Amino acid sequence: MNATPELSSRTFGNEDALPRVPLPSLDATADRFLEWCAPLLTPDERAETEAALAAFVRPDGPGRALHAALERYERSEGVHSWLDTFWPYRYLGRRDxxxxxxxxxxxxxxxxxxxxxxxxxxxxxxxxxxxxxxxxxxxxxxxxxxxxxxxxxxxxxxxxxxxxxxxxxxxxxxxxxxxxxxxxxxxxxxxxxxxxxxxxxxxxxxxxxxxxxxxxxxxxxxxxxxxxxxxxxxxxxxxxxxxxxxxxxxxxxxxxxxxxxxxxxxxxxxxxxxxxxxxxxxxxxxxxxxxxxxxxxxxxxxxxxxxxxxxxxxxxxxxxxxxxxxxxxxxxxxxxxxxxxxxxxxxxxxxxxxxxxxxxxxxxxxxxxxxxxxxxxxxxxATATAAVSFDDFGSTRAKELRVSPDAFVQMAYQLAHRRAKGLTGATYESIATRQYRNGRTEAMRVVTPEVVRFVETMDDPGADDAARAAAFRAAAEAHVRRAKECQAGDAPEQHLWELQLIQKRRGAELGITEPLALFESPGWVRMRDDYLSTSSAPSVNIQYFGFGSTSEQCIGVAYVLLPDRFNVYLSTPQAVAGAMRVFADELRRAVRELQDLLATAS
The missing domain is CATH 3.30.559.70 (Choline/Carnitine o-acyltransferase, domain 2)
Incomplete structure (x- = not known):
């Protein structure tokens, strides 16, 4: 058995020994992308997305050439991660x-x-x-x-x-x-x-x-x-x-x-x-x-x-x-x-x-x-905001109910959003990946088939508490599984996004100049059109964490989830402020309701 290497006590002393961010295969990313976007699509939209994806990943398709270019880049001298170029484009390339x-x-x-x-x-x-x-x-x-x-x-x-x-x-x-x-x-x-x-x-x-x-x-x-x-x-x-x-x-x-x-x-x-x-x-x-x-x-x-x-x-x-x-x-x-x-x-x-x-x-x-x-x-x-504070709920209570604290609040967001806006929309959650060399974050998409079933079951008059609790736990467990996949680098969005950026930067050199239908497909557009953009910052030294919304219909959801309290800062364009305020009210209701449900159904 290999001995665990001794950790350096110097601030930057462990950087070179960190593992590289895994680069998924194109086929794994394609499968995962379809799985992630499917709950947001109609049958016709899914069929259109599947066709665009198939054209992208076919043996002689543009996706193969773009991915091969990314593999060559990842192996290049001085490159620490296949995301080394992605991050500057993602952040420094925005023009607003x-x-x-x-x-x-x-x-x-x-x-x-x-x-x-x-x-x-x-x-x-x-x-x-x-x-x-x-x-x-x-x-x-x-x-x-x-x-x-x-x-x-x-x-x-x-x-x-x-x-x-x-x-x-x-x-x-x-x-x-x-x-x-x-x-x-x-x-x-x-x-x-x-x-x-x-x-x-x-x-x-x-x-x-x-x-x-x-x-x-x-x-x-x-x-x-x-x-x-x-x-x-x-x-x-x-x-x-x-x-x-x-x-x-x-x-x-x-x-x-x-x-x-x-x-x-x-x-x-x-x-x-x-x-x-x-x-x-x-x-x-x-x-x-x-x-x-x-x-x-x-x-x-x-x-x-x-x-x-x-x-x-x-x-x-x-x-x-x-x-x-x-x-x-x-x-x-x-x-x-x-x-x-x-x-x-x-x-x-x-x-x-x-x-x-x-x-x-x-x-x-x-x-x-x-x-x-x-x-x-x-x-x-023109930006509307709200603060929602819970002094009687925190991660300790979620653990008492045998559920991941983050999964609990994410399910509460989904239920509150469905009740506030009448739909289940694309939801982003930031997942830290600093265990990798130059690691930053991975983009997690929260909506799974289990989430859709959960929010439908909660307001189904024919469902009893046992069915509701079972639907909740299935959705929470799916959330935890997906978060672990993201932590392991098994996520499709940033991989596909970087392939799109490679075409933008080097398309002529690689002979890929035609528009790629995948990036116009309903699956790609819908999965990334946030209705909720969420991120957490757990620290006893801060009261609130916050950021702006990311689209015209988006609610930014920044949360501080601690053992004994849970504070949320919401932001959205003023044009949809009413829906945000309803969401805030429904979030208060959802947190109470889910606690009661799990306590009585366990």
């Missing part, structure tokens, strides 16, 4: 706005501290983490004895997404252009639309003390308001439009290149709000979008601290997934700020140096910025 549409947020648990003290504590904790990361002293994440990829941690500090005409790029350390950890010593502070550069590390790289950080923030907040409108508004634009605005900024005055450099190399953003939210929902909404004068949405990490000391984080998604940010946040919030400050080697060295960042604008740029701000405010206003 990332603010609200792609960035996600966490609302932290409250500490009762005032705004400045809370902000200074977050800065001190983040600096402690950054210095430990630089020294590879952040313990690698481990799950069931297996190390997880820590590659995403390289994007936590001094990382900024740069807009492009056809695809964005990322400015980040640990790259050929910027080898090793970031040597930046400053952060970017936003207050009332004024951008302020603040040096939080001294000349020797040691952090300022907590008192000095707090004093520096108080002084910075007294900076005269900016005369010009905030360039932060521009980060809300569609990406090609923002790329054009960025070029105009650079052409307007050489000072703007220096200002952009300060923003883009800053360790992170700290956004200080001048108001206190009425409730948790308003706090969540402002973490999701907020006043874009007080944001730089392209920054990987932006801490947001409200006037009453409540706080959270807004994250740019291209290099960072929720699991990485959860570990980061748990580290920051798991110990008192004073402990972080001491561990970081903070030393008294006077108040941090700070200075406002000013862009030189002409009339066209001023108008561009104001228009961007107005357009985003209108876009945010």
């Amino acid at each position: 706005r990332i603010a609200l549409n792609a960035n996600f947020f966490f609302l932290f648990k409250d500490t009762g501290e005032g705004q400045v003290e809370r902000a200074a504590g977050l800065v001190a904790a983040a600096l402690d983490y950054k210095l430990r990361l630089d020294a590879e002293a952040v313990a690698p994440a481990v799950q069931r004895g297996r190390p997880l990829s820590m590659a995403q941690n390289r994007y936590l500090f001094s990382t900024t997404r740069i807009p492009g005409d056809e695809q964005d790029t990322v400015r980040a350390p640990y790259t050929d252009a910027w080898p090793g950890p970031s040597e930046a010593r400053h952060i970017m502070v936003f207050f009332r639309g004024t951008m302020i550069r603040m040096d939080v590390l001294g000349p020797d790289g040691r952090p300022h003390t907590l008192d000095e950080l707090a004093g520096g923030l108080r002084a910075a907040m007294k900076t005269d308001p900016a005369i010009e409108p905030s360039a932060g508004h521009l980060t809300t634009k569609a990406r090609a439009e923002w790329a054009a605005s960025r070029r105009a900024l650079l052409a307007a005055d050489p000072a703007n290149a220096r200002a952009l450099d300060d923003v883009e190399t800053a360790l992170f953003c700290l956004c200080l709000e001048d108001f206190s939210p009425r409730d948790e929902l308003e706090a969540c909404d402002h973490l999701l979008h907020g006043d874009s004068a007080n944001r730089w949405f392209d920054k990987a990490v932006s801490f947001v601290v409200f006037g009453d000391g409540r706080a959270g984080i807004n994250v740019e998604h291209c290099g960072l997934d929720g699991t990485t940010i959860l570990s980061f946040v748990d580290d920051l919030l798991g110990s008192p700020a004073g402990d972080h400050s001491v561990r970081s080697g903070a030393v008294a060295q006077g108040l941090p140096a700070f200075a406002p960042i000013e862009f030189a604008l002409d009339d066209a740029l001023r108008a561009d910025i104001r228009d961007a701000g107005d357009a985003f405010a209108a876009y945010a206003a």
Whole structure:
């Protein structure tokens, strides 16, 4: 028997030993795709999809050539995963706005501290983490004895997404252009639309003390308001439009290149709000979008601290997934700020140096910025949200009922959606795959034949409680099986999507230039047209997790499921807000009803 290899304690020490993401065979993916999309299709739609799929995977079909190209790429020198090219296209290739549409947020648990003290504590904790990361002293994440990829941690500090005409790029350390950890010593502070550069590390790289950080923030907040409108508004634009605005900024005055450099190399953003939210929902909404004068949405990490000391984080998604940010946040919030400050080697060295960042604008740029701000405010206003909180249900209760906690809540979503909208629609769930080299997530599609039978049985007047409970358990078990398949890399969507992207990038070279019917088929379109887009973030240090919806009829469902509580943040376009509110009510009903059903039928 082979001995289990000893795990490295260095942050990135296990990366090269991680297994590669499995590349499914084309036939396995084809079978699984048909299985996944079938519950959403009529017989005619299934027949059309089957014909398109058969043409794609026939022995001399385009799917074979595209898959062979992917296999060759996967074997190429320097390639860590067959998804190495997929992820940049998926995230950096999107051309709509990332603010609200792609960035996600966490609302932290409250500490009762005032705004400045809370902000200074977050800065001190983040600096402690950054210095430990630089020294590879952040313990690698481990799950069931297996190390997880820590590659995403390289994007936590001094990382900024740069807009492009056809695809964005990322400015980040640990790259050929910027080898090793970031040597930046400053952060970017936003207050009332004024951008302020603040040096939080001294000349020797040691952090300022907590008192000095707090004093520096108080002084910075007294900076005269900016005369010009905030360039932060521009980060809300569609990406090609923002790329054009960025070029105009650079052409307007050489000072703007220096200002952009300060923003883009800053360790992170700290956004200080001048108001206190009425409730948790308003706090969540402002973490999701907020006043874009007080944001730089392209920054990987932006801490947001409200006037009453409540706080959270807004994250740019291209290099960072929720699991990485959860570990980061748990580290920051798991110990008192004073402990972080001491561990970081903070030393008294006077108040941090700070200075406002000013862009030189002409009339066209001023108008561009104001228009961007107005357009985003209108876009945010056209988004409806809701918070649903359960203080009497959590993962402990689900386990008492002998069901997977995630399967329980996913079945509750399906039942609530069927009752709210009268249909069962495509549902996405993010499944983490960091056990693989450079692993990120897999796309799981929740609707199975068992789910369809479950929601139909629940409202079938001819079904008794035993039949309903049996249908629920069958659907929950199917959910668990599919989640395990996704964790093992046995999922069709991203595989087929990458084949579609290979044709887009290299179709002429491979002789595949004709439109592929598979990607116009009802199965492909329907499976990916989300009615529910779901993802979870379990941590005692956060109250809510959230993101925007992904389509005109979609409800974004971000949930924090803990042993003793279950909090859900919902988002959808205002045009269908009524259905979201009905869904919220039906979700409350479903969680109660399913608990009672399983308790009495067991």
